[in-house]
Amino acid sequence: MATLSWSRSASRSRAWQLLAVAKRGCTSSQGAGDSPATDASPPDPEQQHRGLSDLDAGPQQVPSSNVESFASMLRRSPLIQMGPAKDKMVIGQIFHIVEDDLYIDFGGKFHCVCKRPEVDGEKYKRGSKVRLKLVDLELTSRFLGAKTDTTLLEADAVLLGLLESRDMRRKK
Amino acid sequence: MAAARLLQAAVPRFSRCRSLGKADPRTSLLSGQLYGTLIAPEGNEAVDPNVINDKLITEALKNPDFFNVKELISLKNLFDARVHLGHKIGCRHRFMVPYIFGCRLDQDIINLDQTMEHLQLALNFTAHVAYRKGIILFVSRNRQFSHLVENTARDCGEYAHTRYWHGGLLTNAHVHYGDGIRLPDLLIFLSTMNNAFEPHVAIRDAAKMHIPTVGVVDTNCNPSIITYPIPGNDDSPSAMQLYCRLFKMTITRAKNKRKQMEVLYRLQDKADSS
Numbered sequence: 001m002a003t004l005s006w007s008r009s010a011s012r013s014r015a016w017q018l019l020a021v022a023k024r025g026c027t028s029s030q031g032a033g034d035s036p037a038t039d040a041s042p043p044d045p046e047q048q049h050r051g052l053s054d055l056d057a058g059p060q061q062v063p064s065s066n067v068e069s070f071a072s073m074l075r076r077s078p079l080i081q082m083g084p085a086k087d088k089m090v091i092g093q094i095f096h097i098v099e100d101d102l103y104i105d106f107g108g109k110f111h112c113v114c115k116r117p118e119v120d121g122e123k124y125k126r127g128s129k130v131r132l133k134l135v136d137l138e139l140t141s142r143f144l145g146a147k148t149d150t151t152l153l154e155a156d157a158v159l160l161g162l163l164e165s166r167d168m169r170r171k172k
Numbered sequence: 173m174a175a176a177r178l179l180q181a182a183v184p185r186f187s188r189c190r191s192l193g194k195a196d197p198r199t200s201l202l203s204g205q206l207y208g209t210l211i212a213p214e215g216n217e218a219v220d221p222n223v224i225n226d227k228l229i230t231e232a233l234k235n236p237d238f239f240n241v242k243e244l245i246s247l248k249n250l251f252d253a254r255v256h257l258g259h260k261i262g263c264r265h266r267f268m269v270p271y272i273f274g275c276r277l278d279q280d281i282i283n284l285d286q287t288m289e290h291l292q293l294a295l296n297f298t299a300h301v302a303y304r305k306g307i308i309l310f311v312s313r314n315r316q317f318s319h320l321v322e323n324t325a326r327d328c329g330e331y332a333h334t335r336y337w338h339g340g341l342l343t344n345a346h347v348h349y350g351d352g353i354r355l356p357d358l359l360i361f362l363s364t365m366n367n368a369f370e371p372h373v374a375i376r377d378a379a380k381m382h383i384p385t386v387g388v389v390d391t392n393c394n395p396s397i398i399t400y401p402i403p404g405n406d407d408s409p410s411a412m413q414l415y416c417r418l419f420k421m422t423i424t425r426a427k428n429k430r431k432q433m434e435v436l437y438r439l440q441d442k443a444d445s446s
Contacts, residue, residue: 070273070284073251084277095409109257109279109408137279140260148392149262150369153407 079108085134091163092132094124104130106157108137114159129163220441228433232303237292239299239426244418245291247284253414255404256282258391268391271403280391282403294386294400295422298358301384302330302426306357309333310419311374314363317412321362324416328423331356333374337366342377361387362415363406364398388415 074080082088085108092106102124105111112132116124124130139152232238250256258264258272258280273283301308308330312321318334325332333341345353359378364387366372371394378385379397387398388406395401405411 068248070247070251070256073247074256074273074281077251079257080276105409107254109254109259109405138260140262142262148265149260151259151263151392 085137088134089160090132090134090157092130092157094126094128094130097124097126102130102159104132104157104159106132106134106155108155110138110153110155112155112157114157117159117161120162123162131160131163132157133160224434224437224441227437228430229304231433232300237296239296239303239422239429241295241299241422242292244295244421245288247288249414250284250287250291250404253410254408255287255411255414256284257405257408258282263392265392265394267395268389268393268403271389271395272391282391282405287402287404290400290402291404291418294402295418297384297400298360298386298419299422299426301358302423303430304357305430307331307354308358308360308423309356310360310362311337311372312362313337313366313372314406314412315367317362317409320412320416324420328420329427330423337373339373342374342381342383355381356383359383359385360419361385361398362412364389364393364395365406 082090090106092104092112094102095105095111096103100116102114102116103111104114114132135156135158137155139154139156140149142149256273258268261275261278261280264272264280268280271283271286273281275281298308308325310321310325310330310332312318312332312334321334322332340348342355345355359374361372361375364372364375369392375385375387375397384399385397386400387393387395387402388404389395389398389401390404390406393406395403402415404415
């Protein structure tokens with residue numbers, strides 16, 4: 001009896017969600033295209049309680065992380081949520097040092113290479129966290145007569161300084 | 173049989189990995205299976221290796237995922253290792269368009285659902301080649317990860333070539349190394365481009381020599397003649413570490429499985445004959 005009522009209300013909530021999607025007119029093609037796919041998972045009690053109340057919410061989040069789709073993971077990833085990379089502040093970690101060049105990884109496809117600053121120069125060690133202002137995620141350019149872009153396999157960022165922890169701030 | 177690839181006792185010049193000490197008669201059976209001309213004679217004591225080999229191979233082919241490689245890969249792992257990140261739109265290769273999920277602010281995003289399927293096929297194939305005692309050669313011209321690739325090859329008992337590829341390495345092997353050289357049975361490309369952003373010569377050469385290839389193809393690579401392409405990022409350290417770990421695990425798993433099955437069948441044969 002309990003399963004029968006769950007499946008009825010689940011189908012009702014699914015119908016509501018599909019109607020809501022149709023009303024929105026499928027403006028965000030990827031998001032809407034995925035909502036029927038994610039709703040096809042077996043009915044959950046949590047999903048039902050939210051289904052009837054949150055009609056205007058986007059694709060319903062599936063509770064278990066195993067079933068999360070690639071599209072929803074991508075949509076909620078920091079890289080996508082960040083938007084254009086120009087002038088965004090990020091935290092990076094130094095993973096390699098060659099004398100004055102610091103190779104910093106901030107979570108993008110490529111790392112960036114920055115010069116060791118004069119202020120607190122010796123504090124920049126392998127593994128230290130730094131603050132960066134991004135300029136570009138990948139340095140590419142189409143040269144004259146070329147079929148494809150030439151890529152430098154590097155990102156571009158301005159080094160702002162070390163990540164100051166709360167202890168250091170309290171001491172100051 | 174002139175075309176038979178006998179095992180050379182000397183250390184192959186492909187890498188400084190393990191040395192092949194003894195000439196194993198069972199390894200020549202691999203080429204026999206490929207050409208399909210070797211027929212095992214009946215009722216002979218010396219035939220046992222042939223018969224066991226046939227049984228082991230048919231046993232492994234009964235299940236589509238005999239080595240259970242599906243459990244090694246998960247979407248979350250691939251995502252966290254940044255496998256979905258591609259190059260900018262200007263670097264895109266025409267033939268990679270089917271594998272691309274979309275383009276976000278000029279950066280291509282690779283479709284990880286497709287990557288999962290391709291990765292599973294490639295790992296399954298690698299496992300079967302390792303199970304049949306094939307020689308696997310890791311190739312990568314990406315200098316940032318050459319040490320990682322060489323270590324991976326050494327750890328799973330296979331070979332790596334991460335240096336400049338001289339022209340006739342595969343196609344002119346008889347001249348370089350003398351007669352009776354055994355070529356690799358599988359080439360795994362951790363990066364299909366060379367340092368001039370052109371396709372690695374070994375892809376074309378392996379196709380010429382009928383050697384299957386597995387390759388990680390990024391959005392600027394040509395996946396055409398690679399037997400088992402894996403669309404994915406080949407520039408981030410996390411992604412490369414993931415691939416190396418996966419290949420190492422599948423190859424060791426396949427080799428262990430082979431040892432297990434041999435012991436099992438030998439015991440069975442002894443029980444039947446006694």
